[in-house]
Every structure is written in structure tokens, then in C-alpha cells.
Amino acid sequence: MTSARNRELLALVPVAALLTAGFAAVFSQENEQLGNLSLIYGAYFLAICIATHVYLRIRLPNADPYLFPLMATLTAFGLVMIYRIDEGLARDQANWFVLGLVLFALTIQFLRDYEVLERYRYTIAIGGLLVLLAPRLPGIGQQVNGAYLGVKIGPLAFQPAEFTKIAIVVFLASYLREHREVLIVGARRVLGVTLPPLKHFGPMLVVWGASMFMLVFIRDLGSSLIFFAAFLALLYVATGRFSFVVIGMAMFLVGAWFFASTVPHVHERVDIWLHPYDDPQGSGYQVLNSIFAQADGGLFGKGFGEALITVPGTDNALLPAAQTDMIYALIVNEVGLFGAVGVVLIYMLIAARGFKVALLAGDGFSKLLATGLTAVFAIQAFVIIGGVTRVIPLTGVTLPFISYGGSSIVANFVLLALLLLVSDRARREAAEPPGRMAALGATA
Amino acid sequence: MNRQIVKLFAFVMVLFGVLIGFTSYWSVFDAEALKEKNANKRPLLEQQQIPRGRILAADGTVIAKSVAKGKGAAKRYVRRYPEGTLFGHPIGYSFVQYGDSEFEQFHNEELVGEGSEFSSIADELLGHAQEGNDIVTSIDTEAQRLALAELEEAGYGAVVALEPSTGAVKVMVSNAPYDPNRVPYDFEKWNADEVERPLVNRATQGLYPPGSTFKVVTAAAGLDSGAITPETTIDAPGTLEVEGTPLQNDFNQDFFGATLDTALTNSVNTWFGQLGQQLGNDTLFKYMERFGFNATPAIDLPEDEVEESGVWDLENEEVLTAKDPVDLARLAIGQERLLATPLQMAQVASAVANGGTLMKPQIWKREIDPDGRVVDTMDPSVYSEAVSEETAAELTTAMEGVVNEGTGTNAAIPGVPVAGKTGTAETPGNLACGGGENENQAWFIGFAPADDPQIAIAASVECTEQFGGDIAAPIFRDVAEAILNGEE
Numbered sequence: 001m002t003s004a005r006n007r008e009l010l011a012l013v014p015v016a017a018l019l020t021a022g023f024a025a026v027f028s029q030e031n032e033q034l035g036n037l038s039l040i041y042g043a044y045f046l047a048i049c050i051a052t053h054v055y056l057r058i059r060l061p062n063a064d065p066y067l068f069p070l071m072a073t074l075t076a077f078g079l080v081m082i083y084r085i086d087e088g089l090a091r092d093q094a095n096w097f098v099l100g101l102v103l104f105a106l107t108i109q110f111l112r113d114y115e116v117l118e119r120y121r122y123t124i125a126i127g128g129l130l131v132l133l134a135p136r137l138p139g140i141g142q143q144v145n146g147a148y149l150g151v152k153i154g155p156l157a158f159q160p161a162e163f164t165k166i167a168i169v170v171f172l173a174s175y176l177r178e179h180r181e182v183l184i185v186g187a188r189r190v191l192g193v194t195l196p197p198l199k200h201f202g203p204m205l206v207v208w209g210a211s212m213f214m215l216v217f218i219r220d221l222g223s224s225l226i227f228f229a230a231f232l233a234l235l236y237v238a239t240g241r242f243s244f245v246v247i248g249m250a251m252f253l254v255g256a257w258f259f260a261s262t263v264p265h266v267h268e269r270v271d272i273w274l275h276p277y278d279d280p281q282g283s284g285y286q287v288l289n290s291i292f293a294q295a296d297g298g299l300f301g302k303g304f305g306e307a308l309i310t311v312p313g314t315d316n317a318l319l320p321a322a323q324t325d326m327i328y329a330l331i332v333n334e335v336g337l338f339g340a341v342g343v344v345l346i347y348m349l350i351a352a353r354g355f356k357v358a359l360l361a362g363d364g365f366s367k368l369l370a371t372g373l374t375a376v377f378a379i380q381a382f383v384i385i386g387g388v389t390r391v392i393p394l395t396g397v398t399l400p401f402i403s404y405g406g407s408s409i410v411a412n413f414v415l416l417a418l419l420l421l422v423s424d425r426a427r428r429e430a431a432e433p434p435g436r437m438a439a440l441g442a443t444a
Numbered sequence: 445m446n447r448q449i450v451k452l453f454a455f456v457m458v459l460f461g462v463l464i465g466f467t468s469y470w471s472v473f474d475a476e477a478l479k480e481k482n483a484n485k486r487p488l489l490e491q492q493q494i495p496r497g498r499i500l501a502a503d504g505t506v507i508a509k510s511v512a513k514g515k516g517a518a519k520r521y522v523r524r525y526p527e528g529t530l531f532g533h534p535i536g537y538s539f540v541q542y543g544d545s546e547f548e549q550f551h552n553e554e555l556v557g558e559g560s561e562f563s564s565i566a567d568e569l570l571g572h573a574q575e576g577n578d579i580v581t582s583i584d585t586e587a588q589r590l591a592l593a594e595l596e597e598a599g600y601g602a603v604v605a606l607e608p609s610t611g612a613v614k615v616m617v618s619n620a621p622y623d624p625n626r627v628p629y630d631f632e633k634w635n636a637d638e639v640e641r642p643l644v645n646r647a648t649q650g651l652y653p654p655g656s657t658f659k660v661v662t663a664a665a666g667l668d669s670g671a672i673t674p675e676t677t678i679d680a681p682g683t684l685e686v687e688g689t690p691l692q693n694d695f696n697q698d699f700f701g702a703t704l705d706t707a708l709t710n711s712v713n714t715w716f717g718q719l720g721q722q723l724g725n726d727t728l729f730k731y732m733e734r735f736g737f738n739a740t741p742a743i744d745l746p747e748d749e750v751e752e753s754g755v756w757d758l759e760n761e762e763v764l765t766a767k768d769p770v771d772l773a774r775l776a777i778g779q780e781r782l783l784a785t786p787l788q789m790a791q792v793a794s795a796v797a798n799g800g801t802l803m804k805p806q807i808w809k810r811e812i813d814p815d816g817r818v819v820d821t822m823d824p825s826v827y828s829e830a831v832s833e834e835t836a837a838e839l840t841t842a843m844e845g846v847v848n849e850g851t852g853t854n855a856a857i858p859g860v861p862v863a864g865k866t867g868t869a870e871t872p873g874n875l876a877c878g879g880g881e882n883e884n885q886a887w888f889i890g891f892a893p894a895d896d897p898q899i900a901i902a903a904s905v906e907c908t909e910q911f912g913g914d915i916a917a918p919i920f921r922d923v924a925e926a927i928l929n930g931e932e
Binding site for chain 1: 449452459470482
């Protein structure tokens with residue numbers, strides 16, 4: 001199916017153009033003269049994308065043609081925003097982008113038969129949960145804004161939660177593929193509520209426990225939310241029982257309420273969300289300045305490089321963590337509501353393509369894997385944009401492919417690689433004779 | 445499982461829809477309200493990055509300008525006031541930490557170049573950096589300098605000079621003055637100073653008993669309503685019992701069969717007291733309102749920095765109207781609970797000088813864009829037709845008598861006919877004056893030349909033991925002379 005790859009190639013051109021134009025805009029703002037450096041950056045980016053494209057043409061000729069260009073668009077947009085904040089950070093980010101693509105290629109190279117993941121599902125899940133502990137280990141752990149999110153070994157720093165989310169999705173997809181029937185059949189109605197059979201539900205409780213653990217022990221409210229939402233999404237897709245979702249949600253809310261009233265860190269986050277004006281110069285500063293920055297952007301925004309990030313003449317942040325948590329506020333500030341809606345639309349398109357992959361996939365594991373990966377990606381975008389726009393309490397997670405951060409970029413490229421692997425097989429099988437397709441449809 | 449996947453997809457779309465909804469709310473629908481929030485420092489910080497336009501005196505003297513500090517993204521503009529205290533009032537200040545005041549605040553939009561929505565969008569598209577417009581005021585630098593210097597000699601108070609035909613403000617000074625350049629350093633100290641109150645513009649915020657200068661309003665009401673003519677005589681005894689308290693003339697002097705000219709020239713209290721009673725509440729208040737009382741003057745200064753003149757019920761912090769019971773005899777001579785700002789009394793003089801028509805006072809004259817084009821010019825507008833031209837002419841004659849042979853001879857300018865009225869309100873026990881028993885509020889209002897008025901002035905001095913004719917009239921004379929000479 002080379003037409004899919006041709007569509008991918010075509011779609012990459014506007015991405016490179018966008019990057020070039022974005023850099024040009026930032027340059028002209030900072031240097032008041034337009035160098036050809038922006039063209040060089042654009043050319044580099046296009047070259048890397050085309051190399052990736054050629055690799056996909058060889059390895060995964062049938063994979064979805066839009067996912068890679070869409071994610072490249074987000075990366076390009078993120079690079080421009082980060083470059084506009086700090087040149088050095090953008091250079092780091094570009095390096096992470098290249099490293100991300102290397103891992104992307106390696107994943108595709110060695111996980112062509114991704115069912116192999118099913119065999120190691122417990123190893124993967126336990127490994128994923130164990131690395132979460134690392135940030136609390138003395139010597140290598142790092143505390144940022146009260147949360148234990150990062151690990152630093154020598155010059156290398158990373159956030160394990162970004163990788164754990166993929167491990168958990170792989171585990172859940174595999175586990176639910178095997179147990180979904182018994183979960184449905186074995187369900188009992190107690191007092192009018194359909195309860196899942198406890199025997200098969202045990203391992204799922206582990207996931208719930210892990211989420212609560214993250215909430216409390218490493219204080220990563222955002223990732224905890226993402227994990228649990230992805231878990232509920234998969235549970236619903238696998239069993240079709242909405243009541244399970246309701247029960248799960250109730251469990252999460254009870255747990256969250258319990259910890260919100262006992263753990264100060266969680267309680268504070270909720271408080272700031274509800275009453276930011278109580279302490280506008282202190283705890284409410286970040287979320288208030290987030291919406292002030294958005295108000296400043298208006299419909300069309302101030303333009304690339306025009307928004308205020310620090311108080312002029314000082315290093316005092318006007319928009320704290322502009323390159324990570326707050327990057328969406330900066331986007332609204334600089335490219336306005338129209339630009340921000342464009343970004344949200346790209347996330348919607350990625351979600352659409354991701355769920356399309358799940359729909360096309362032939363076997364249960366592939367379906368659940370694609371659904372889980374897409375859900376976890378979309379929910380992460382929702383959690384951070386929702387935090388920045390005060391839909392939900394603000395938590396420190398990255399905006400996928402846009403925020404500054406190596407772990408985020410690399411992990412999301414691995415996620416993309418898995419999605420493309422599923423897609424390639426699904427579309428290849430879909431193109432085969434109808435008799436076989438009907439058989440597959442029955443299992444779906 | 446496909447059905448569930450589609451439903452999950454729909455749910456995710458709804459979530460993203462909510463994000464778009466919230467983003468729209470903050471960035472567009474609630475944006476204006478957010479920009480008004482105190483916690484939001486952005487609007488001020490952004491304004492600081494715009495070179496704010498200059499403010500100039502009529503002769504081109506730079507009153508306020510912006511100087512660049514720092515480079516690149518840290519570049520910002522800071523306000524400088526080269527003349528220091530001279531224009532502190534009424535120009536005010538503009539600093540990020542302390543906000544803005546007076547003229548700087550009122551004309552903020554023009555000064556930061558936000559005058560027209562269309563041109564700012566066009567500028568944005570063309571990539572022009574926003575730049576403020578200059579504003580030229582009508583302030584006469586030399587007269588302003590002289591007025592402040594003389595006032596600093598005389599005591600706390602204010603001088604306001606208006607051009608009667610246009611309402612242009614030629615002089616507005618307030619003593620104690622302040623240097624706007626020092627606002628970032630001395631703001632707290634000044635704000636706490638209850639005696640000098642340097643940040644208060646006494647010209648627009650100083651509420652003082654106007655004393656006998658108010659007789660001009662009473663006379664105007666009498667003549668214009670037809671209650672009296674210049675020939676009408678009233679018997680004015682040295683002492684008159686009003687509401688149980690005797691009302692007295694200076695030295696208890698009797699003026700039997702006195703006309704308006706005699707009564708105004710000698711500032712006969714019992715004459716005007718009887719006229720006030722004869723006029724009644726409705727007529728007197730009607731004319732007060734026509735002269736600008738009972739309303740915030742329509743000057744180009746922030747409304748909360750301009751006080752309303754009238755009969756103040758200070759306990760309830762409200763201005764009384766014709767419906768309220770007042771002691772008309774004492775109101776007619778500027779007592780009762782009547783309080784007026786120097787700006788208000790300048791408006792009274794200005795209306796008489798302009799044939800009975802009161803113009804809206806305006807400080808600004810022209811707005812000029814960074815390319816030197818005149819964007820806008822002050823269009824003089826009428827506030828009210830206070831009295832007929834005939835009444836104004838009759839009042840002018842009577843007020844000339846005050847300067848020629850009455851209480852205001854110190855206001856006379858050689859070779860120039862001058863019309864005016866003195867005022868001395870006793871303010872014993874005024875804490876602002878240190879509680880002394882012989883303290884007065886001294887006034888002079890008037891205009892010159894009487895036959896072709898070019899300038900109308902009110903001068904008012906707080907806490908003085910002298911009379912209006914002795915301490916305020918000379919200030920009037922010198923400032924009027926300076927303005928008239930400057931125009932030749």
C-alpha cells in the first residue's frame with residue numbers, strides 16, 4: 001500500500017513549512033533581521049522526517065499515513081515554542097527528538113511481532129511500577145514542586161512515569177484480552193449493581209493500587225489520573241460494561257477524596273483549583289497567570305515571541321514552567337484561540353486515527369493495545385490542557401510532543417511506534433481476501 | 445469491542461470539546477474581566493514595553509516622556525518628568541508599581557496608542573510595534589511656574605486659570621506639590637502625609653468654603669431670574685437676624701438703599717443674605733447647577749480625582765439639592781455647608797467672562813501620532829448657558845467695581861480692566877491648619893481684560909490669617925498678567 005506512504009510524504013511538507021515559518025517568526029522577533037538559519041533548521045527537520053518516512057516505507061508500508069505527520073506537526077510546533085523561550089532548551093529538545101526517532105526505529109525493528117509483549121506482561125507491569133519508585137531513591141531521585149517525578153543519573157535525567165504508562169497499557173491490554181470473557185460472564189448482580197467477579201478482578205486492583213500509590217507516595221497526581229482513566233477506558237472497551245466504569249470511578253473518587261482530605265499535597269492542588277484568588281501571589285500564582293496569559297492572547301494571539309514570560313528586566317517568572325506544564329497557556333498567548341484550537345484539533349485527529357487503528361485491528365490484543373495507547377495519549381493531553389484551563393486541578397504532566405522534556409518525547413515516540421506496528425498489520429490484513437476478514441470480524 | 449471503541453472515541457471528542465470551550469472562555473469571553481483583575485500585572489507590564497507618548501505644555505516644554513531601560517526582551521520604558529514638581533498636578537504619574545493618576549490616567553489610551561481599534565490591528569498585521577501618541581496640553585509653562593512659586597509663598601492652596609471662550613486650562617497648580625519622578629520612592633510616605641497631602645490635587649479635590657466669591661453666583665441668579673436689576677435697591681443693615689443667629693457685615697456697617705454694584709464692591713453680607721432668601725431654594729440651586737455645582741466638572745481628569753462642589757452633608761457624604769432644607773441667607777454668601785473646589789470657582793468666573801456661557805474645562809489641546817500627524821484636536825464644547833449675555837455684562841460691571849474701588853484692588857493690572865471678587869471664609873479650629881483660631885480660606889476669582897476676557901482665574905489659599913484681597917488677589921494679578929503678556 002504505497003499510496004498510504006505517498007500521502008504521508010505529502011503531509012510532511014506542510015509540517016516542515018510550518019517549522020520554517022515558525023522559526024522565521026521567532027528570529028525576526030529576536031534579531032530584527034531574518035537570517036537563513038530558519039531555513040536551515042527547516043531543512044534539517046524535513047530531512048529527518050523524510051529519513052523516518054523512508055524507514056517506514058520499508059518496514060511498515062501499510063501503516064496509517066497520518067499519525068507520523070500529525071505527531072511531527074506537534075513536535076515542530078513544540079520546537080518553535082521552546083526555541084522562543086530558550087535557544088538552549090530547543091537544542092536539547094531537538095536532540096531528544098532525534099533520540100526519540102532512534103528508539104522509534106528500534107521499536108519497529110525489534111517488536112515487529114508485538115505479540116511477544118503478551119508473554120512478558122507481568123515482567124513489563126512490575127518493571128514499569130518499580131521504576132516509579134526510583135525518584136524516591138536517595139542519590140538519584142529528584143523532587144520538583146513537591147512531586148517526586150524525576151531520576152537523575154549523572155547527566156541523564158528522566159521521568160519514569162512517562163514509560164510506565166506504556167507498560168501499564170501493554171499489561172492491561174494483554175490481561176483483558178485473556179480475561180474479558182470471564183469478566184463479562186462471571187459478573188454478579190448485587191443490590192442492582194453489576195459487580196465483576198473478584199477472582200479475575202484481583203490483578204486489576206493492582207492497577208488501582210498503583211494509581212493511589214502514585215498519588216500519595218510520589219505525589220504525581222497527574223500521572224495517577226492518566227493511569228486510572230486509561231484503565232477505565234480499557235475496561236469499558238474490553239467488557240462493554242459501563243457499570244464497571246462507574247464502580248471504578250467511584251473507587252477512584254473515594255480514594256482521591258480520602259487522600260485529598262489527608263494528604264496536604266493533594267488537598268492543596270484541589271484548593272488552588274477552586275479558589276485561586278485566595279492567594280494570588282502565592283499558591284494561586286501559576287494557575288491565575290495561566291488564564292491571564294490566555295486572556296492576553298485573545299482570538300489571534302500576540303504573535304510568536306511577543307508574549308511576556310518573565311517580568312521584564314528581571315528573572316521573575318510571569319508564567320512559571322512555561323516550557324513544560326504551562327506551554328499551552330503560552331500557545332494561547334502567542335497564537336491565540338485560533339492557534340490553540342488548531343493544536344487541540346491535531347490531538348483530536350491523532351485520537352481519531354488511533355481509534356481507527358483499534359477498529360481495524362483484527363485480534364483482541366491489538367485492538368486493546370491500540371485503544372489503550374490512544375486513550376493514554378489523549379487523556380494526557382486532556383489532563384494538562386484541562387489543568388492549564390482550569391477544567392480540572394493543575395497537575396504537572398507534559399503536553400505530549402510539545403512540552404520540553406526528553407522522557408516525554410522518547411516515550412511518546414515508542415508509543416507511536418507501537419501504534420504504527422498495530423496499524424501496519426491491521427491494514428495489511430484488511431487488504432487481504434474478504435473471507436479471512438469476515439472470520440476476523442467475528443472475533444472483534 | 446468496536447461499538448465501545450466508537451463510544452470511547454466520542455467521549456474523548458467531548459473532552460477535547462470542553463477544552464476548546466474553556467480556552468475560548470478565558471481567551472475571549474472573559475478576557476476583558478481578567479485584564480481588570482488586580483492580580484493580573486500583565487496589562488501594566490505590557491504597557492511598560494510600549495514607548496508611552498510625551499505630554500507637552502502649550503509652548504512645547506516636555507512635561508512627561510518615556511526613556512528606555514534594558515535591552516532586548518528586557519527592554520522597558522520608564523516615565524520621566526523633566527520639570528519635576530512643576531506639573532505634578534494636574535499631569536499625575538504613571539508607574540508599573542503605583543499605577544497612574546490624573547491626566548496620565550485619563551489619557552492613557554492615547555498615550556499608549558490604543559486610540560483606534562482599526563489602526564492597532566493594522567499595525568499588528570504590518571508588524572509595527574505599538575507606540576503611543578504625544579499629547580499637547582494648553583498649559584502655559586511660565587504662568588504655571590509663576591503660580592506655583594507664588595502659591596508656595598502664600599500657603600497650601602490652588603490656582604486654576606481657564607480660557608473663557610474654550611475652557612482650555614492654562615494653569616492648574618496645587619500646593620503642596622510633589623515630584624512625580626519620586627513616586628516610586630516616596631509614594632507610601634506621601635500617601636500617609638495627612639498635613640501636606642502632596643498627592644491631592646487641591647485644584648480639583650480641595651473642597652473649601654468659597655466665602656464671598658459665591659456672591660457672584662447669587663447675584664447672577666438674582667439678575668438672570670429677574671428678581672433684581674442693577675438699579676434695584678435693598679436695605680442692608682449691619683446686622684441681620686437669620687434663623688436665630690445674627691448675620692453681620694464687616695465692621696457692622698449699614699448699607700441702606702444699596703444697589704448690586706455697591707453690595708458686591710463692599711461685599712455686603714446682609715444684602716446678599718436677603719437676596720438669597722428672596723430667590724428661594726429652587727432658583728438658587730438652578731443657577732448653582734448651571735455654573736457647574738452639584739456635578740463633577742467635565743474636565744479631562746479621572747472622575748474619582750475630581751470633587752463635586754455644592755452644599756455638603758459631610759456626615760452622609762452627599763451633596764444636598766434644592767429639596768433639602770438649607771439656610772438660604774448664609775448659602776447666598778458662600779457659607780452654610782457650601783464647599784467648592786478652586787476649579788469650580790474658576791468655572792464661575794469663566795462663565796461670566798464668556799458672556800454667560802460655561803465651557804467644559806479641558807487640559808489637552810492636540811493629539812499627535814509618532815509620525816507628527818495631528819490625530820485629534822480638542823473641540824471646545826459648551827457645558828451650559830449659565831446666564832444671559834446681558835446678565836453677564838451687568839455682573840462684569842459690578843465685578844469691575846470690586847477691583848477698582850472695593851475689596852479687590854490688589855488684583856488691578858495697570859492698563860487692563862479687571863473684573864473679580866474676593867472671598868474670605870473663616871475656618872477657625874481647622875485641624876488641617878493646626879487648629880488656629882484666626883485661620884481663613886482666602887479667595888480671589890476674576891477675569892481680564894474685563895472688556896475682552898482672555899483668562900479667568902480662581903486662586904485659593906488655605907490656613908492664612910490674611911484676607912482674599914490681600915493674599916489671593918495678588919496671585920490672580922501676577923498670573924493673569926503673565927498669561928496676557930505671554931499671548932501678545
